[in-house]
Amino acid sequence: MDMTAAVYLRKSRAEEGDPDALHRHRETLLAFAQEHQMAVAEIFEEIVSGESLYLRPQMLRLLEGVQEGRFEAVLCMDIDRLGRGDMASQGIILDSFRSAACKIVTPRRVYDLSNEMDETYSEFEAFMARQEYKMIVRRMRRGVMAAAREGAHVTEVPFGYVRAWEGKRPTLALHPEEASWVQTAFSLYTGQGQGCQKIADLFNAAQVPAKKSAQWSRTSIWKMLHNPVYTGTWLYNRSKWQKRKKPEDKNKSIPRPPEEWICMENAFPAIVSKEQFQLTQELFQSRSHSPSHAGRRKNPLAGLVYCGLCGAKMQRQHQESKGIAPCLRCPTRGCSPSVPLEQVEQAVLLALTHHLAGLQTAGAPPEPKEGVLIGAAESLEKELVRLESQKARLHDFLEREIYTPEVFAQRRSILEAREKEIKEQLGQLCQREEKKEAPSGASVLEGYAALDAEQKNQLLKTLIRRIDLIRPSPVSSRSFSISITLRGF
Numbered sequence: 001m002d003m004t005a006a007v008y009l010r011k012s013r014a015e016e017g018d019p020d021a022l023h024r025h026r027e028t029l030l031a032f033a034q035e036h037q038m039a040v041a042e043i044f045e046e047i048v049s050g051e052s053l054y055l056r057p058q059m060l061r062l063l064e065g066v067q068e069g070r071f072e073a074v075l076c077m078d079i080d081r082l083g084r085g086d087m088a089s090q091g092i093i094l095d096s097f098r099s100a101a102c103k104i105v106t107p108r109r110v111y112d113l114s115n116e117m118d119e120t121y122s123e124f125e126a127f128m129a130r131q132e133y134k135m136i137v138r139r140m141r142r143g144v145m146a147a148a149r150e151g152a153h154v155t156e157v158p159f160g161y162v163r164a165w166e167g168k169r170p171t172l173a174l175h176p177e178e179a180s181w182v183q184t185a186f187s188l189y190t191g192q193g194q195g196c197q198k199i200a201d202l203f204n205a206a207q208v209p210a211k212k213s214a215q216w217s218r219t220s221i222w223k224m225l226h227n228p229v230y231t232g233t234w235l236y237n238r239s240k241w242q243k244r245k246k247p248e249d250k251n252k253s254i255p256r257p258p259e260e261w262i263c264m265e266n267a268f269p270a271i272v273s274k275e276q277f278q279l280t281q282e283l284f285q286s287r288s289h290s291p292s293h294a295g296r297r298k299n300p301l302a303g304l305v306y307c308g309l310c311g312a313k314m315q316r317q318h319q320e321s322k323g324i325a326p327c328l329r330c331p332t333r334g335c336s337p338s339v340p341l342e343q344v345e346q347a348v349l350l351a352l353t354h355h356l357a358g359l360q361t362a363g364a365p366p367e368p369k370e371g372v373l374i375g376a377a378e379s380l381e382k383e384l385v386r387l388e389s390q391k392a393r394l395h396d397f398l399e400r401e402i403y404t405p406e407v408f409a410q411r412r413s414i415l416e417a418r419e420k421e422i423k424e425q426l427g428q429l430c431q432r433e434e435k436k437e438a439p440s441g442a443s444v445l446e447g448y449a450a451l452d453a454e455q456k457n458q459l460l461k462t463l464i465r466r467i468d469l470i471r472p473s474p475v476s477s478r479s480f481s482i483s484i485t486l487r488g489f
């Protein structure tokens with residue numbers, strides 16, 4: 001009596017480029033079935049060749065059939081076509097065949113997994129197939145790494161270049177037209193302050209041919225402006241791919257530690273200078289790319305202020321409904337209390353004015369008057385900070401019922417009056433300084449108050465690289481001081 005069988009067809013790794021392989025196997029297996037009195041009930045042909053079981057839909061259908069007992073045998077070219085994959089996949093496949101007492105038949109031999117000896121054998125052989133595959137992958141990777149270490153360009157050719165060869169070693173040569181577009185993108189970003197989306201729109205309008213897709217996107221421009229290859233640097237092995245385990249997952253890129261990177265300067269012809277590339281990266285750091293940002297900017301300090309405790313970029317927060325003035329808030333949960341935006345802005349302006357005054361008089365001995373002014377401003381500033389923490393303590397006293405509400409209100413109004421007084425004095429000091437400095441360098445800050453938040457932000461970013469918000473420890477109140485890093489022009 002004929003044995004009911006299914007035929008499972010799948011290319012081996014070596015046959016991947018061979019379009020006729022599956023057709024040939026089908027003929028061989030059907031002839032074999034006829035010779036051995038087997039009735040072929042169904043043919044499963046795997047088109048895709050994924051490693052994971054979930055990426056092999058035909059195998060899943062076949063296993064269903066095996067589990068339902070529809071086949072007494074499954075016919076395939078050799079056993080590793082069934083078993084290739086990870087250990088979990090192997091286990092599922094072997095279990096299905098064993099529990100259904102379904103034989104695996106190859107032209108070389110028949111495997112009966114319900115037979116103890118055979119099971120060991122097939123497990124062993126499947127395991128070997130897997131090991132062999134892993135070894136091939138490892139060997140290939142070793143070869144690629146060795147070539148990459150010698151400066152071979154083993155990845156895709158980036159926009160701006162064409163593939164060139166130095167003997168057997170792949171390298172890059174300039175694609176003059178594309179290279180000039182790369183330069184354009186960099187200078188639009190650094191010189192004219194255009195964002196990635198605007199540059200992409202411009203490229204599309206100019207019908208610059210994109211490499212991988214029909215259109216330029218914000219992301220492809222972003223990637224271009226971050227790619228060190230354009231300074232001629234060969235950077236490789238920065239991350240590895242983790243394969244997805246389930247069809248609904250995505251492959252993940254996992255960064256490797258810097259000591260594993262391959263980095264070689266001047267490996268290829270450069271399209272932009274190292275200085276311009278560096279400036280681009282710094283601008284990316286300083287410009288805020290918050291996706292939630294829509295419409296007009298409201299924070300003059302956007303993208304500039306970092307939390308001195310955790311290093312995160314501070315964000316503007318404004319709960320208009322609660323009637324609280326806008327604050328700068330550390331996005332790290334529970335890190336530090338927020339501080340009033342206006343206070344930080346004032347401190348920044350004050351420090352900046354001092355700094356610019358310092359730049360102007362650098363080399364010449366400082367005028368005593370100016371020194372006094374700066375000293376006065378500094379002590380006023382310190383007092384402001386102190387008042388702020390005193391105010392915070394008032395609340396604490398009220399909560400702990402050390403103060404009655406009446407005493408609390410009285411103390412608070414005294415503190416607030418003093419605060420107002422100091423702010424006025426500070427304002428006068430600033431004005432006096434600005435007047436004095438008006439004709440020269442410090443005039444960049446002239447008219448600052450008349451600007452809108454967006455313009456203020458742009459002005460500050462041309463002068464300041466970053467602002468660190470330093471908090472006294474323990475961080476109990478809103479008191480702070482700032483440390484400004486200026487741009488080095």
Ligand SMILES: [Zn+2]
Binds near residue numbers: 310336
């Ligand atoms: Zn923080």
